[in-house]
Structure formats: C-alpha cells, structure tokens
Amino acid sequence: MNLTLKIWRQKNKNAEGKFETYPVKDVSPDMSFLEMFDYLNEELINKGEEPIAFDSDCREGICGSCSMWINGRAHGPVPGVTTCQLHMRSFKDGETITVEPWRAKAFPVIKDLVVDRSSFDKVIAAGGFVSINTGGAQDGNTILISKDDASEAFSASMCIGCGACVAACKNSSAMLFVSSKIFHFASLPQGKVEAKTRVQNMVAKMDEEGFGDCSNTYACEAQCPKEISVEKIAKMNREYLTAKLT
Amino acid sequence: MSDIDSKIPEGPLATKWTKYRSTVPLVNPSNKRNIEIIVIGSGLAGSSAAASLAEQGYRVKVFCFQDSPRRAHSIAAQGGINAAKNYQNDGDSVYRLFYDTIKGGDYRSREGNVYRLAEVSGNIIDQCVAQGVPFAREYGGLLSNRSFGGTQVQRTFYVAGQTGQQLLLGAYNALERQVGIGSVTMYSRHEMLDIVKIDGKARGIIARDLVTGKLERHFGHAVLLCSGGYGNAFYLSTNAMGSNVTAAWKAHKAGAYFANPCYTQIHPTCIPVSSGHQSKLTLMSESLRNDGRIWVSKKKDDTRKANDIPEDERDYYLERRYPAFGNLVPRDVASRAAKERCDAGHGVGASKMAVYLDFASSMKRYGTIEANKRNIHNPSAEEIDRLGKEVLKEKYGNLFDMYKQITNEDPYEVPMRIYPAVHYTMGGLWVDYNLMTNVPGLYALGEANFSDHGANRLGASALMQGLADGYFVIPYTIGVYLSNEIRTKAISTDEPAFVEAEKKVQDNIDKLMSIKGTKSVDHFHKTLGLILWNKCGMSRNETGLKEAIEEIKALREKFWSDVRIPGDANELNTELEKAGRVADFLELGELMCIDALHRNESCGGHFREEYQTEEGEAKRDDENFAYTAAWENKGNNAWDLHKENLEFKEIHISKRSYK
Ligand SMILES: Cc1cc2nc3c(=O)[nH]c(=O)nc-3n(C[C@H](O)[C@H](O)[C@H](O)COP(=O)(O)OP(=O)(O)OC[C@H]3O[C@@H](n4cnc5c(N)ncnc54)[C@H](O)[C@@H]3O)c2cc1C
Ligand code: FES
Numbered sequence: 001m002n003l004t005l006k007i008w009r010q011k012n013k014n015a016e017g018k019f020e021t022y023p024v025k026d027v028s029p030d031m032s033f034l035e036m037f038d039y040l041n042e043e044l045i046n047k048g049e050e051p052i053a054f055d056s057d058c059r060e061g062i063c064g065s066c067s068m069w070i071n072g073r074a075h076g077p078v079p080g081v082t083t084c085q086l087h088m089r090s091f092k093d094g095e096t097i098t099v100e101p102w103r104a105k106a107f108p109v110i111k112d113l114v115v116d117r118s119s120f121d122k123v124i125a126a127g128g129f130v131s132i133n134t135g136g137a138q139d140g141n142t143i144l145i146s147k148d149d150a151s152e153a154f155s156a157s158m159c160i161g162c163g164a165c166v167a168a169c170k171n172s173s174a175m176l177f178v179s180s181k182i183f184h185f186a187s188l189p190q191g192k193v194e195a196k197t198r199v200q201n202m203v204a205k206m207d208e209e210g211f212g213d214c215s216n217t218y219a220c221e222a223q224c225p226k227e228i229s230v231e232k233i234a235k236m237n238r239e240y241l242t243a244k245l246t
Numbered sequence: 247m248s249d250i251d252s253k254i255p256e257g258p259l260a261t262k263w264t265k266y267r268s269t270v271p272l273v274n275p276s277n278k279r280n281i282e283i284i285v286i287g288s289g290l291a292g293s294s295a296a297a298s299l300a301e302q303g304y305r306v307k308v309f310c311f312q313d314s315p316r317r318a319h320s321i322a323a324q325g326g327i328n329a330a331k332n333y334q335n336d337g338d339s340v341y342r343l344f345y346d347t348i349k350g351g352d353y354r355s356r357e358g359n360v361y362r363l364a365e366v367s368g369n370i371i372d373q374c375v376a377q378g379v380p381f382a383r384e385y386g387g388l389l390s391n392r393s394f395g396g397t398q399v400q401r402t403f404y405v406a407g408q409t410g411q412q413l414l415l416g417a418y419n420a421l422e423r424q425v426g427i428g429s430v431t432m433y434s435r436h437e438m439l440d441i442v443k444i445d446g447k448a449r450g451i452i453a454r455d456l457v458t459g460k461l462e463r464h465f466g467h468a469v470l471l472c473s474g475g476y477g478n479a480f481y482l483s484t485n486a487m488g489s490n491v492t493a494a495w496k497a498h499k500a501g502a503y504f505a506n507p508c509y510t511q512i513h514p515t516c517i518p519v520s521s522g523h524q525s526k527l528t529l530m531s532e533s534l535r536n537d538g539r540i541w542v543s544k545k546k547d548d549t550r551k552a553n554d555i556p557e558d559e560r561d562y563y564l565e566r567r568y569p570a571f572g573n574l575v576p577r578d579v580a581s582r583a584a585k586e587r588c589d590a591g592h593g594v595g596a597s598k599m600a601v602y603l604d605f606a607s608s609m610k611r612y613g614t615i616e617a618n619k620r621n622i623h624n625p626s627a628e629e630i631d632r633l634g635k636e637v638l639k640e641k642y643g644n645l646f647d648m649y650k651q652i653t654n655e656d657p658y659e660v661p662m663r664i665y666p667a668v669h670y671t672m673g674g675l676w677v678d679y680n681l682m683t684n685v686p687g688l689y690a691l692g693e694a695n696f697s698d699h700g701a702n703r704l705g706a707s708a709l710m711q712g713l714a715d716g717y718f719v720i721p722y723t724i725g726v727y728l729s730n731e732i733r734t735k736a737i738s739t740d741e742p743a744f745v746e747a748e749k750k751v752q753d754n755i756d757k758l759m760s761i762k763g764t765k766s767v768d769h770f771h772k773t774l775g776l777i778l779w780n781k782c783g784m785s786r787n788e789t790g791l792k793e794a795i796e797e798i799k800a801l802r803e804k805f806w807s808d809v810r811i812p813g814d815a816n817e818l819n820t821e822l823e824k825a826g827r828v829a830d831f832l833e834l835g836e837l838m839c840i841d842a843l844h845r846n847e848s849c850g851g852h853f854r855e856e857y858q859t860e861e862g863e864a865k866r867d868d869e870n871f872a873y874t875a876a877w878e879n880k881g882n883n884a885w886d887l888h889k890e891n892l893e894f895k896e897i898h899i900s901k902r903s904y905k
Contacts, residue, residue, distance in 0.1 A: 063486065087651070125426035137373045158408060
C-alpha cells in the first residue's frame with residue numbers, strides 16, 4: 001500500500017510544532033502501525049533526516065507506552081487496541097493519515113509524538129495503593145474473594161495507564177484512569193480499609209495536576225484500548241460522596 | 247576446585263536460609279536513614295526491592311528508561327507465577343518445587359539458592375494478595391491454580407493472561423507509595439551508563455537524562471542492578487523493544503563477572519516470524535500448552551489446511567516422544583522438538599517454519615463439562631462448542647484476541663501456528679548467595695543475575711524469582727554489606743572517580759555521534775541478531791560458533807566506523823539510545839558464542855549438535871561441566887574463565903528425562 005502521513009513534528013517542549021507530510025510507499029498490510037513508523041524512520045535516517053520520536057516498548061498492548069492520536073482518535077480507528085496492535089490492514093491504500101501527540105495540559109509534549117505522562121504516577125503516589133509493608137501478610141487463602149469480585153477488580157486493574165482517556169476527553173479529564181484504580185480497590189476487601197482517604201487524596205491530586213472535569217460525554221470509554229467502562233466513574237463518584245459525607 | 251566463593255551458608259539445606267536470615271548482621275533504623283541505595287530498574291525485581299528497602303528506612307533512588315516505572319518489561323508477563331502452596335492437595339511442597347527447578351535447569355544451578363527460592367515462594371503470593379492483586383479465584387473464593395511446563399502439579403497462580411501486569415502494578419503501587427512518602431526518588435526516562443567504583447567498591451552511577459541528554463552523577467552506598475535480561479541481543483525476541491544489557495554490561499566491564507551467557511531460552515510457543523519488517527515477536531503463553539495439543543502432519547510438505555487433515559494423519563509429536571509429560575515438557579525440549587519437525591519438512595503455514603497448537607479437543611471437553619454443570623442434557627455439537635469457547639475465553643481470552651490481531655486468523659476456529667522464539671536469558675551477572683556480584687556493594691536481582699534457573703528456566707518461575715529477590719532476599723542479605731558501611735558518609739560526586747566516569751561516558755557518546763556513517767543502528771542490530779539466531783540459537787556447533795565470533799568482530803568494527811545517528815546528543819534522541827545498547831550487544835554477542843563454544847556438552851537451552859544421544863536428546867557431561875562459567879572481562883574483548891563448581895548434596899544428579 002502507499003500512504004501519505006501528516007505527522008506532528010516538534011523539536012522540544014519549548015519549540016513550536018507543525019505538521020510535516022511524508023509519503024510512504026510499499027507498506028505491507030501485515031505491518032503494525034509502529035512497524036510502519038520504523039520503516040518510515042529507517043528511510044528518514046538513510047536520507048540523513050531526523051527520525052520521528054515516539055514512545056513504544058512492549059508492542060503487545062500492555063505497557064501503555066505507545067500513544068498516538070491517529071485520524072482524530074486515540075490509538076486510531078479500531079476500538080479496543082493500542083497503537084502498537086493496530087495493523088495497516090485497517091487502512092485503505094492511498095489514504096492520508098494524520099498523527100499527533102496526546103493533547104492535554106497535564107501531558108506536555110516532550111518531542112514530536114512523545115509526551116510527559118508523569119502526572120499519572122503522581123496521582124497513584126497520592127493514594128493508589130494498599131498501605132502494607134513487605135512481610136507479615138497472612139496466608140493468601142484466608143481472604144476469600146468471590147470469583148465475580150475478583151473479575152470485577154480485574155476489569156478495572158487491567159488499565160494500562162496510556163492516557164488515551166485524557167487525550168480523548170475534550171476537558172482532558174483523567175476520571176477514567178483514576179476511577180479504575182479506585183474501583184479496583186473498592187471491589188476487594190483489601191482495599192476497603194483506606195477507601196475514604198484513597199479517593200479523597202487521589203481526586204485532590206488529579207485536580208492539582210491540571211486534569212479537567214468530567215462532563216459525561218464518554219469519549220474516554222469509546223477510545224480506551226482496554227474498553228474500560230464508565231461505570232467505574234459512577235462508582236468513584238459514589239465513593240467520593242460517601243467519603244465526604246462520613 | 248572453585249576459584250570463586252558463592253558464600254552458601256553451611257548446614258542442612260532445609261534450614262540454611264532461616265538460620266542465615268536470623269543471624270545476618272542488621273543495620274539499625276537510625277543508621278538506615280543515612281544510607282542511600284541506588285536501584286536500576288523498576289520491573290518486578292527493582293520495584294519490589296526498592297519498595298521493601300524504603301519501607302525499612304533506607305533512602306532509595308530508582309532509575310528506569312521508560313516514562314513510568316509501571317512500564318517495565320515485567321508488565322508483559324502472561325501466564326503466571328509459581329508457589330509451593332499445595333493448595334490443590336496434589337503433593338506439592340517446597341522440596342518438590344526445589345527438585346523440579348533443579349531438574350528443569352538441567353542440574354546447572356545451585357541447590358542452596360533454589361531451595362531458598364522455593365521456600366519464600368509462598369510468601370510472595372501472600373504479599374501480592376494483601377496488596378490487592380486480583381488473582382484468579384475458584385467459585386468458593388479460594389485462589390485458583392493452573393499447571394505449567396516441566397511439572398506434574400498445579401502450582402501456578404495467575405490473573406487471566408496478564409499476571410505480570412497485575413504483579414508489577416502491585417509492586418509499582420508499593421513503590422509509588424514510598425515515592426509519595428518521600429523515601430524513594432524516582433528517575434524515569436533515565437538510563438544508567440556506567441558504574442562508579444571507589445576503592446574497589448560500587449559507589450554510584452552515571453546516568454543520562456534521556457529528555458535533556460544531560461549526564462548526571464549519583465552516589466549510593468550500594469547499587470542494585472535490576473535491569474532485566476539480554477534476549478534482545480537476537481534483535482527479534484519476545485522482550486520489549488527497549489530491553490537491553492547495557493547496565494549489566496557496564497558493570498561487567500567494571501569488574502563484575504558475567505555468568506553462563508550462552509544459556510538463553512528459546513520459548514516454544516510464539517507467533518512465527520512473518521516478514522522482514524517485524525520489530526518483535528509475540529509470545530503465546532506457555533499456559534496454553536495445558537489445553538492446546540501440538541501437532542504437525544505426518545505427511546511431508548503437506549499443503550492441506552489444518553482442519554482438512556484427518557485425525558489419524560496428525561503427528562502429536564510431543565505426546566508421542568514424551569508420554570509422561572506430553573505437551574507439558576519443559577521449554578528447551580519442546581522448542582527443539584518443533585525445530586526437528588520443521589527441519590524434517592513437516593512444518594506448517596506459508597513459511598513452513600511453524601507447528602500447530604490446537605484447542606479443538608479442549609473446547610469439546612470443557613463444553614461437555616459445562617453442559618453437565620448447567621444441567622443441559624444431550625447438548626448439540628454447536629452448543630458444546632459454544633460452551634467450550636466460553637471457558638477458553640475466560641482462561642485465555644486476551645491471548646486469543648492478541649493472536650487474531652496479529653495473524654488475522656481466529657484460533658477458536660483454526661489451530662494457532664506457533665514457532666520457538668528467543669524469550670529469556672538464564673545467564674547474567676554472577677552473584678553470590680547474598681545476590682552481590684564479585685564487586686563489593688554491587689548487586690544483581692531478577693533476570694539480570696544468573697542465579698536460580700541453571701541452563702533452562704521453567705515457566706512461571708521468573709516472576710517468582712524476581713519478586714523473591716526483591717521482597718524477601720535482598721532486604722535481609724544487603725545487611726551483610728551495609729552493616730559495615732554505617733560509618734561511610736555520602737561521598738561527594740565531585741570526587742575524581744565520578745568526574746572520570748562521567749568523562750568516559752561523555753567520550754563514548756561523542757564518539758558515537760561523530761561517526762556519521764551510512765547505516766542505521768537497526769541495520770547492525772538485525773545483522774547481529776541473525777548471526778546469533780543462526781549460529782548461537784536453538785542448536786549450536788563448533789564450526790558455526792567459530793564463524794559467528796569472527797562475523798561479530800567484523801560487524802562490531804563496521805558499526806564503529808559506519809553507524810549513522812542523526813540529531814544531537816543534548817536532546818531526546820532514540821537513535822543514540824539504541825546505538826549505545828547495540829554497541830554493548832555487539833560485545834556480549836561475542837562472549838555468548840565464546841561461552842557456547844567452550845561448553846562441550848548439551849544442557850538445557852544450550853544444545854551442541856556434537857553432544858546428543860542417538861534419539862536426539864541433549865547429552866550432558868557432568869564430569870567436566872558441572873560448573874557455572876563466570877567470565878571476567880580483561881578489556882579489549884578478552885575474557886578469563888572462572889569456574890564455580892556445583893555440588894549436589896541433596897539431589898542425585900541424573901539424566902533428565904520427561905519420557
Ligand atoms: C512476553 C513475556 C512473557 C513472560 N511471561 C512470564 C510468565 O508468565 N511467568 C514468568 O515467571 N515469567 C515470564 N516472563 C519472564 C519475566 O517476565 C521476566 O523475566 C521478568 O519480568 C524480568 O523482571 P526484571 O525485574 O528482572 O526486569 P524487567 O522487568 O525487564 O525490568 C528491567 C528494568 O530495568 C530498567 N533498565 C534496564 N536497563 C537500564 C539502564 N541502563 N538504566 C536505567 N534503567 C534500566 C528498565 O527500565 C526496567 O525498569 C515473560 C517474559 C516475556 C518476554
Ligand atoms: S508499546 Fe506497549 S502498549 Fe503499545
């Protein structure tokens with residue numbers, strides 16, 4: 001296939017960025033989107049130009065590194081996959097594809113398609129844990145957890161922290177990310193002890209980091225590569241209210 | 247006689263660790279506050295070690311090259327983690343896990359270390375459950391188990407096909423809690439590029455801030471390398487793109503011995519290579535071998551579709567050759583058997599370099615059981631398939647989806663095509679019982695060390711080892727060294743040793759940037775990968791290894807005169823990052839071949855064609871090679887060999903058979 005790529009190029013945090021257009025020829029439909037980028041980069045390097053900077057590591061949809069805004073959607077047109085799992089067979093021969101970095105105040109651009117998502121780590125550091133030290137845990141089977149509760153918890157803890165929810169939201173809200181962690185712990189007995197402080201501290205940190213409010217448009221759910229449901233947000237709101245009222 | 251001391255405590259195997267742990271010197275809490283520890287890596291080993299040490303009161307700095315510690319390669323582990331809990335009442339015990347691991351490693355690991363690993367395995371599960379890791383559960387609420395290759399009990403704990411992710415998030419949450427408290431300082435997007443030694447002891451590191459390109463000096467009373475394995479030396483592997491050997495290799499060049507570099511694991515069940523543009527290979531977890539049957543056509547060069555080949559024309563070669571373990575033989579055995587069938591002309595798919603992994607009979611079996619559970623009498627074939635599919639989906643849904651994403655084929659309908667791929671490295675930095683390298687104050691944990699898996703690692707035991715090292719071993723053993731360091735004040739990073747180390751790193755970067763050649767870094771990496779895969783991969787021989795050594799030398803020279811790195815060094819420059827890593831792989835690759843060439847036997851993942859039985863099984867030579875090969879770097883790509891003899895007092899060393 002032959003494609004035209006319009007890609008956001010930005011030298012660094014402070015530089016101004018702009019779109020550059022690159023024709024790419026002989027792309028195989030079996031390539032992943034990132035392999036197509038490798039291919040383009042190899043060509044740029046051979047021509048003596050600077051390759052396009054982008055994040056990737058696992059390339060199997062689990063580390064959450066890759067983060068491209070493709071044709072107006074986080075991780076591109078196919079629902080339920082990350083950019084690294086997107087294959088070129090999902091595009092048409094001759095298509096023009098526009099690629100930008102995540103856009104959000106809390107995710108400043110570092111270079112080209114690479115953004116700084118350390119605000120997510122800060123939100124976790126504010127309360128996304130069970131406060132136990134290593135050692136002294138009781139036998140694992142003394143805490144009985146129903147199969148359903150374990151699956152519920154997993155349906156939230158599977159979040160890969162990629163930031164697609166923030167990029168997809170017109171307010172750059174991190175509600176889906178934060179509520180996933182809250183929901184994970186709220187589904188399990190281990191998480192109950194600190195439920196109140198956890199939700200309060202994480203929400204406060206989220207606001208401090210510059211993420212916007214949720215106005216219930218659910219773009220986050222639609223573009224989450226793990227298809228995490230907005231139910232998690234509703235549950236977090238309930239947890240937050242309970243924490244405030246008691 | 248060994249010329250290196252593994253410091254295994256005296257006394258009976260079963261009480262070695264408990265006794266040692268209760269008698270190692272301690273550092274009192276007020277002194278801990280003045281001691282700084284550097285941890286390189288935030289995978290399972292690094293995060294668990296950093297969190298546990300910070301909880302004890304040490305001041306910890308953690309470095310990783312990803313943008314967040316949560317993205318370390320451990321996140322990708324799929325199938326599960328072993329522990330000797332005997333929850334299934336099937337005869338498991340610490341001893342059995344110990345025994346299976348020693349045998350699985352083809353009698354090339356240390357009894358003392360492996361016993362300790364088995365002993366603490368249960369604590370890991372307890373710790374992770376307490377952290378809120380949502381392990382799979384039975385209907386009654388108890389923890390669920392599955393089996394993994396190389397064992398006959400069910401001792402593997404799991405979270406769907408995303409066990410590594412959930413365990414790492416548990417450790418990451420614990421780590422972030424310490425960051426929040428202020429006990430850990432996190433340096434993401436930083437790459438360690440050298441060790442700083444003062445008076446022979448590790449005292450710090452030089453790291454590059456990958457965003458600004460600035461070099462930084464960091465002091466530590468001790469340095470822990472938790473930097474993962476070196477499988478990416480082969481270019482194509484199941485490892486994450488960034489996985490590399492640089493941290494361990496710089497330590498090696500600073501004096502730390504590198505042990506058993508030729509012990510690399512080729513995993514039997516990966517999605518086959520499809521094209522030259524492929525950047526990495528994807529694992530299909532070993533847990534699939536519980537329910538999938540591996541076969542090829544009995545007919546050579548059969549062009550029929552899988553579903554058109556009748557049952558009696560299929561060769562379930564693992565079940566045929568190894569009736570006792572069948573599809574659950576260890577990885578090295580399963581990989582070689584697949585290669586043997588493909589080389590003999592029975593390979594499947596377009597490339598003919600693949601075998602089938604078929605779930606049809608499990609689907610029927612599970613479907614029937616489910617129908618019974620639900621009181622459905624005389625279910626139709628479609629109904630059985632539908633119910634069976636539901637069960638498979640719950641167990642392996644994400645893996646099946648991933649397979650379909652990549653290959654565009656539906657494994658619920660047609661068998662998967664799989665082929666072996668580089669996956670894990672048993673070799674690594676040599677460490678003693680305390681996990682310390684031969685450089686005082688320098689430690690290696692997790693996949694970065696060589697310690698527990700001998701010549702072949704059993705499935706679900708890397709996660710176990712990484713977390714054992716970090717949660718339950720290093721917090722005790724580090725006291726042996728640090729209790730003598732309480733008087734050492736923080737050393738200024740203006741000391742000459744730091745200045746010189748930084749200059750060395752800077753010179754290396756300048757040299758790389760100044761080459762301005764014609765070939766990309768990937769070009770050299772791919773070429774190296776092919777040499778290693780063809781001549782130091784699943785099977786090796788003397789001629790091939792000798793050729794490989796010469797080819798790697800020539801390639802290295804070419805690299806240093808013709809690599810092209812665009813951009814500048816004082817900014818985010820992914821090509822420069824890759825170049826530094828490939829430069830180190832080009833040295834390690836040679837050592838891998840040297841090690842493989844010197845080991846005149848076949849054991850575990852190291853299969854030398856000259857040393858095999860008539861039936862094509864690996865032939866060990868215990869008389870001459872029951873040792874760990876620890877290589878000392880003499881500079882200019884020359885090495886001296888040190889041998890640590892392996893003594894088997896508890897286990898009778900015997901032929902490894904899975905028949
Ligand atoms: C696809 C896949 C599936 C697997 N499934 C299983 C399984 O089911 N069960 C099992 O037991 N094992 C499994 N394994 C093996 C297991 O995942 C790894 O062996 C283990 O996670 C390694 O953990 P680690 O902490 O040692 O290193 P890693 O998780 O690799 O972490 C390395 C860390 O070091 C950092 N680092 C490296 N170099 C530098 C440097 N120079 N400077 C700064 N930081 C650096 C990285 O940023 C990273 O944080 C699997 C492996 C793969 C590839
Ligand atoms: S690279 Fe890991 S999720 Fe895409």
